[in-house]
Amino acid sequence: METHIYLDHAATTPVKREVLEAMLPYFSEKFGNPSSVYSIGRESRKALDEAREQVANAIGAQPKEIYFTSGGSESDNWALKGVAYANKSKGNHIITSSIEHHAIHNACKYLENDGFEVTYLPVDLNGLISIDDLKEAIRPTTTLISIMFANNEIGTIQPIKEIGKFAREKGICFHTDAVQAMGNITINVDDLNIDLLSLSAHKFYGPKGIGALYIRKNVKITSFIQGGGQEKGRRAGTENVAGIVGLGKAIELAVQNLDSYNSKLLYLRDKLIKNVMERIPFVRLNGDSIKRLPGNANFSFDFIEGESLLLMLDMKGIAASSGSACSSGSLDPSHVLLAIGLSHETSHGSLRLTIGDDNTEEHIDYVLEVLSPIVERLREMSPLYEKVKRGEKDV
Numbered sequence: 001m002e003t004h005i006y007l008d009h010a011a012t013t014p015v016k017r018e019v020l021e022a023m024l025p026y027f028s029e030k031f032g033n034p035s036s037v038y039s040i041g042r043e044s045r046k047a048l049d050e051a052r053e054q055v056a057n058a059i060g061a062q063p064k065e066i067y068f069t070s071g072g073s074e075s076d077n078w079a080l081k082g083v084a085y086a087n088k089s090k091g092n093h094i095i096t097s098s099i100e101h102h103a104i105h106n107a108c109k110y111l112e113n114d115g116f117e118v119t120y121l122p123v124d125l126n127g128l129i130s131i132d133d134l135k136e137a138i139r140p141t142t143t144l145i146s147i148m149f150a151n152n153e154i155g156t157i158q159p160i161k162e163i164g165k166f167a168r169e170k171g172i173c174f175h176t177d178a179v180q181a182m183g184n185i186t187i188n189v190d191d192l193n194i195d196l197l198s199l200s201a202h203k204f205y206g207p208k209g210i211g212a213l214y215i216r217k218n219v220k221i222t223s224f225i226q227g228g229g230q231e232k233g234r235r236a237g238t239e240n241v242a243g244i245v246g247l248g249k250a251i252e253l254a255v256q257n258l259d260s261y262n263s264k265l266l267y268l269r270d271k272l273i274k275n276v277m278e279r280i281p282f283v284r285l286n287g288d289s290i291k292r293l294p295g296n297a298n299f300s301f302d303f304i305e306g307e308s309l310l311l312m313l314d315m316k317g318i319a320a321s322s323g324s325a326c327s328s329g330s331l332d333p334s335h336v337l338l339a340i341g342l343s344h345e346t347s348h349g350s351l352r353l354t355i356g357d358d359n360t361e362e363h364i365d366y367v368l369e370v371l372s373p374i375v376e377r378l379r380e381m382s383p384l385y386e387k388v389k390r391g392e393k394d395v
């Protein structure tokens with residue numbers, strides 16, 4: 001029997017059947033342009049309105065504060081550039097963290113090239129920023145704080161409520177990339193004092209290429225795509241109606257199922273982590289052990305190349321990741337793993353397993369069964385490991 005175990009849900013998730021079914025009519029019989037006045041156009045408009053409400057309800061926002069985008073990367077780019085440029089007369093300083101997704105990190109680099117100044121807050125060994133560092137980083141010219149809700153590689157969940165409270169006190173705009181958090185953590189933008197929030201449907205069992213940016217009423221932000229009047233003139237282009245319907249359905253289901261989904265993931269994750277740590281020597285768990293996404297396990301194995309580990313797991317039918325999907329394929333070590341203090345060598349030996357809805361306890365048992373012998377086999381090829389085993393070298 002061929003095994004297929006998908007353990008890369010932080011990279012993307014399969015579209016749920018209910019989500020696909022909700023979307024399908026909007027590709028064919030209900031194909032009207034939402035901007036048209038006749039009835040099939042109005043039907044599409046209604047579908048957009050409903051999805052906007054579903055997204056708003058999921059995060060405690062008003063429907064008019066939800067803007068549809070092409071996904072997490074676009075939402076992140078819009079939030080950063082939009083707020084930076086709209087508030088340029090007030091200041092040119094942005095605060096973010098050193099472990100953000102590339103969509104944030106590279107948008108910051110872009111802004112730096114255009115005269116903005118960016119502070120990249122360090123993180124501790126578990127991947128957490130410190131509120132004291134944040135307070136110290138504030139300048140009179142700071143117009144935006146952008147800190148991710150939860151990290152895509154190591155799963156660490158940031159103190160979002162404290163950051164929001166502080167930003168509000170200072171009157172500084174607070175954006176969070178909640179792409180990994182949505183569907184895993186209860187989010188209420190008012191409780192958390194969040195001014196802008198990025199979402200992406202394909203990370204919570206919706207389709208790829210569709211996302212949303214929450215923009216709190218009265219936040220000053222430039223429009224992102226010039227053209228027609230869609231999305232209140234701020235993001236032009238005929239709407240991806242089927243995608244938006246899928247996003248709405250997926251977010252509604254995610255919030256409805258959050259508790260049971262969470263407990264299932266937590267159980268499987270803790271079993272996986274506990275057993276890997278017990279059974280395999282020279283391993284470390286990356287990320288905070290408690291403030292951590294329920295489906296995330298990220299390990300570093302000494303004396304191993306993550307790429308070889310992925311290939312061998314793939315031969316056993318297991319889809320996993322080392323670092324993030326975007327950086328696989330390049331040999332650069334993950335900026336996140338370096339930021340939590342790992343050496344280049346150790347970060348190369350990292351493995352991310354992210355659990356999701358389609359996983360079972362049998363999957364975890366199977367991974368535990370095949371992982372140790374694979375790690376041992378790869379280590380046999382390391383001259384350094386041989387020396388350590390012979391006691392000639394300390395780790």
Ligand SMILES: *Cc1c(COP(=O)(O)O)cnc(C)c1O
Binds near residue numbers: 011103203210
């Ligand atoms: C996946 C991801 C993104 C990018 O979302 P896309 O919809 O793939 O563009 C941004 N931020 C985080 C934290 C992510 O995990």
